[in-house]
Amino acid sequence: MKNLEKPTRKYSVPAVNTAFRIITLLSRKKYQKSTLTQIANALDLNPTTCFRILQELQGQSIVKFDEQSKRYILGPYLVVLGERAKEFQYDLSIIDPYLEKMTRKTGLTSLLVSKVQSDRTTIVSKVEDENFGVKISVGRHFDLLDGAYGKCIMAYANQADTDYYFNTSDRVLNSSQEELKALKNELLEVKKNGYAISYDETIRGIFGVAAPIMNFNDHVDLSVAVVGMCAQYKVEELQPIIDVITEYSTEITYEINKRYKEM
Numbered sequence: 001m002k003n004l005e006k007p008t009r010k011y012s013v014p015a016v017n018t019a020f021r022i023i024t025l026l027s028r029k030k031y032q033k034s035t036l037t038q039i040a041n042a043l044d045l046n047p048t049t050c051f052r053i054l055q056e057l058q059g060q061s062i063v064k065f066d067e068q069s070k071r072y073i074l075g076p077y078l079v080v081l082g083e084r085a086k087e088f089q090y091d092l093s094i095i096d097p098y099l100e101k102m103t104r105k106t107g108l109t110s111l112l113v114s115k116v117q118s119d120r121t122t123i124v125s126k127v128e129d130e131n132f133g134v135k136i137s138v139g140r141h142f143d144l145l146d147g148a149y150g151k152c153i154m155a156y157a158n159q160a161d162t163d164y165y166f167n168t169s170d171r172v173l174n175s176s177q178e179e180l181k182a183l184k185n186e187l188l189e190v191k192k193n194g195y196a197i198s199y200d201e202t203i204r205g206i207f208g209v210a211a212p213i214m215n216f217n218d219h220v221d222l223s224v225a226v227v228g229m230c231a232q233y234k235v236e237e238l239q240p241i242i243d244v245i246t247e248y249s250t251e252i253t254y255e256i257n258k259r260y261k262e263m
Helices: 014-026 036-043 047-059 077-089 092-106 147-155 159-168 177-193 239-262
Strands: 063-066 071-074 109-117 120-127 141-143 196-199 206-214 220-229
Touching (some): 109 147, 147 177
Antiparallel strands (some): 063 071, 109 120, 109 220, 196 206
């Protein structure tokens, strides 16, 4: 299908590509502390080439080498880069105060979630309740359809992005026709209602309520959500939380678009 074709890249810089692959690998929990051999094997790299790139990354504080364990981890300068990127890209000066309000009102963990690839989302920012907040790591990746936050982003995706995901995702391709129909109907309901719910789905015992954040083109790459334990609420008791999320997502959307118009 024509829509599934990806544009051909004109230029390729192997060392840059390999460096990014190494950084991405070390960001995964399974490989967060890895030896040279583990990294080279996981990425099918020549060990000498892998070592040279790791040395350069280490010199820039992008990765750090632990002499005692002989393992590499992500370096401290990525923290600086990550904070700068979040500040510039996600209007956190606007959104973070709303996450704090959501947590205060609900007593639940509040999240800002972004689409980062054609089929993935990641946690960009969070505020956890001191007593009952669900613990979740910033930077954790999920499948695009995982959680209420992913459903919100998927429900507002354009047709080309939707077709690409539905034609390439193993999760969708392995679904039955009945499951696929139910999923499409659920996404239509999410867009109609302006919010999504997941209950005991992606992570057992956890529920989530999310609403989209629209940019000036009415495009959705971000959603805000609260997550909690199913033991705290039944599905039929979630309406007050839905009201909070939809109210604040609307306010965030307004404030972000107002800022862009003033630029």
